[in-house]
Amino acid sequence: MNEKLQRLLIPEGVRDLLPDTARQKRKLGALIQDIFSRWGYREVSTPAFEYSDSFTAGMKAELRDNVFRFFDEYGKTLVLRPDYTLPLARVAAMHFANAPKPLRLCYGGEIFRYNAGEQGKQRETTQAGVELIGDDSACSDAEIIALAVEVFLASGLEDFVLCLGHIGFLDTLLAAHGLGPDEAARIKLLFSKKDFVALQEEVKRMKISEEAGRSILQVPHLRGGAEVFAAARELLPPGRGTAMLAALQSVWEVLEDYGADSYVTLDLGLVRMLDYYTGMVFEGYTSGFGYPLCGGGRYDRLFVNFGPDMPAVGFAINIDHLLAVLQRQQKLPPAEELSYLAYGKGGRAAAIAAALKQRARGINAVVATAEAAFSQAEQEAAGLGACRLFYYTGDGALEKELRGGENDGK
Amino acid sequence: MKMTANEWLTIALAKGRILPPTLDLLEAAGIDCSVLREKTRKLIFSDNRNKMRFVLAKPTDIPTYVEYGAADLGVVGKDVLLEEEKELYELLDLKLGACRLSVAGKKGGGSFTGGYVATKYPRVAKRYFQQQGKQCEVIKLHGSVELAPLLKLADVIVDLVSTGRTLAENNLVEREIIARITARLVANPGSYQVKGKRIAALVEALSRALAGKEVQS
Numbered sequence: 001m002n003e004k005l006q007r008l009l010i011p012e013g014v015r016d017l018l019p020d021t022a023r024q025k026r027k028l029g030a031l032i033q034d035i036f037s038r039w040g041y042r043e044v045s046t047p048a049f050e051y052s053d054s055f056t057a058g059m060k061a062e063l064r065d066n067v068f069r070f071f072d073e074y075g076k077t078l079v080l081r082p083d084y085t086l087p088l089a090r091v092a093a094m095h096f097a098n099a100p101k102p103l104r105l106c107y108g109g110e111i112f113r114y115n116a117g118e119q120g121k122q123r124e125t126t127q128a129g130v131e132l133i134g135d136d137s138a139c140s141d142a143e144i145i146a147l148a149v150e151v152f153l154a155s156g157l158e159d160f161v162l163c164l165g166h167i168g169f170l171d172t173l174l175a176a177h178g179l180g181p182d183e184a185a186r187i188k189l190l191f192s193k194k195d196f197v198a199l200q201e202e203v204k205r206m207k208i209s210e211e212a213g214r215s216i217l218q219v220p221h222l223r224g225g226a227e228v229f230a231a232a233r234e235l236l237p238p239g240r241g242t243a244m245l246a247a248l249q250s251v252w253e254v255l256e257d258y259g260a261d262s263y264v265t266l267d268l269g270l271v272r273m274l275d276y277y278t279g280m281v282f283e284g285y286t287s288g289f290g291y292p293l294c295g296g297g298r299y300d301r302l303f304v305n306f307g308p309d310m311p312a313v314g315f316a317i318n319i320d321h322l323l324a325v326l327q328r329q330q331k332l333p334p335a336e337e338l339s340y341l342a343y344g345k346g347g348r349a350a351a352i353a354a355a356l357k358q359r360a361r362g363i364n365a366v367v368a369t370a371e372a373a374f375s376q377a378e379q380e381a382a383g384l385g386a387c388r389l390f391y392y393t394g395d396g397a398l399e400k401e402l403r404g405g406e407n408d409g410k
Numbered sequence: 411m412k413m414t415a416n417e418w419l420t421i422a423l424a425k426g427r428i429l430p431p432t433l434d435l436l437e438a439a440g441i442d443c444s445v446l447r448e449k450t451r452k453l454i455f456s457d458n459r460n461k462m463r464f465v466l467a468k469p470t471d472i473p474t475y476v477e478y479g480a481a482d483l484g485v486v487g488k489d490v491l492l493e494e495e496k497e498l499y500e501l502l503d504l505k506l507g508a509c510r511l512s513v514a515g516k517k518g519g520g521s522f523t524g525g526y527v528a529t530k531y532p533r534v535a536k537r538y539f540q541q542q543g544k545q546c547e548v549i550k551l552h553g554s555v556e557l558a559p560l561l562k563l564a565d566v567i568v569d570l571v572s573t574g575r576t577l578a579e580n581n582l583v584e585r586e587i588i589a590r591i592t593a594r595l596v597a598n599p600g601s602y603q604v605k606g607k608r609i610a611a612l613v614e615a616l617s618r619a620l621a622g623k624e625v626q627s
Contacts, residue, residue: 159604160604161603161604161606163603193497193499193500194499194500194501194597194599194602195499195500196499196500196501196502197488197500197501197502197503197594198500200503221610223606223610224606224607265603265606267603283603285599285600285602285603285604286600286604287479287482287598287600287601287603287604287605288479288480288482288598288600288601289479289598289600290476290477290478290479290496290497290498290598290599290600291497291599291600292599
């Protein structure tokens, strides 16, 4: 390959964002952070790389194998941030151990994973999320979900659903039927992939009672609104999982107070494959898009890796996915209008003064870099995709609306 | 569950051998497929009354259509799913087009300990032999894979076997079964969640139709 062309290549899994996508992404991120602030979450920023030891605790093997690792000058292993929840737990343990609880923190930035296994196999993705630390109430759980609903509504997203489950439901059901940890792990993996064909085969293969098998295969049907709670209770042996289901039902009731329940579907077969979840879990989807737009849940035993144990709940939005879907649904802000200020002999000072005035009023304005005839200026303005041309000479000014004004970013 | 305006359901079906029995099954489940029975070269069929759209596609492309949301659901062989490794939800075994994905070699040949493998399923083959700790070089072919051992292009092949006749005619024998293959109903995860009710009803109807078929046979 030609040497110059070779220099233009970028590694697999990363990409350049061009106008207007880069702007739209930044605005989307800003919109989300604004909402987080309005709900009382305070933004923190953590380093792009940290010691590997900070991350390996509480990380599932699949994630552990997928992090970018390198060394510092002392031979210590560093990792490029693969996730925000672990650094946020570290920040909370380090800087807010004695702060009043609950603590509300938010973040936004890039995470890095090999073969994230996602659309286009992006290795760098942008996340925004929150953590609510030091409180284990149903109110906290519901607040996080309602916040996710508000973010999606504010972004203009159509056709979305948040599915809500509880990690304890399958655990309780499988334990009640005497499944060991290995068997339970196999079943949960199939639930996480929603591979119901393999699930059926696995259940048939396992030496468990017919009733146990039937119960497990019934779980995928536990989806819908509040009516699911009764069906779920029936599926569990008497006295088992009562507190867990009651807790989840309380979350649902708070969601009703928020008016967010119409966006939420209960899905008691929902399993998220990060090891640290201990309670409710949820994911956000839109139709026709095969990857979660957001995900989160309760993790009450993660902090023990960093200091005193604390309950916590949080979620993260995949901004790249949300952006892709909004683009497809044509919900992103159009290109901003642009003025072009050009000049002939003696007009430069007037053009610059006018541009400064327009910019002060919030209008995007570009000043020509050299004197030009009016027809030349017109061509330049069209090239920029400007929708208005202002032309100044020593004798006076001229203004022209340009057709289209479309800035396609090319 | 929130009902949305976007309640059209698009199903991608595989063209070819598997299509007629798929249509029979869909009809047994009460889904009107008459638009698909017409002799035309169209690839998209809409049933406005039931808000159902059918897309006919090459089997290997179906996981891609469903992954990117061009279709909410797809009917496709497990062999293709194993090879394509997409993150789709596998909702139902439609028990159609039953066959095996197997390792086959020349009759009388010694056991395969490593070497050259010819296949239309390079990822499946690689994964399978890796798990067995066998080193192999996978050669991707697009058809007539049985030729490879005869022409000494490969030691064994990994291919679909149904009756075993093609193998026998080429002096090959089935050695190991990698997976049992049938057609599956797969869903795009987003569609599965957002169009949950419609998809659940369809799965329910198909399960009943399948159970009815089992009783008959």
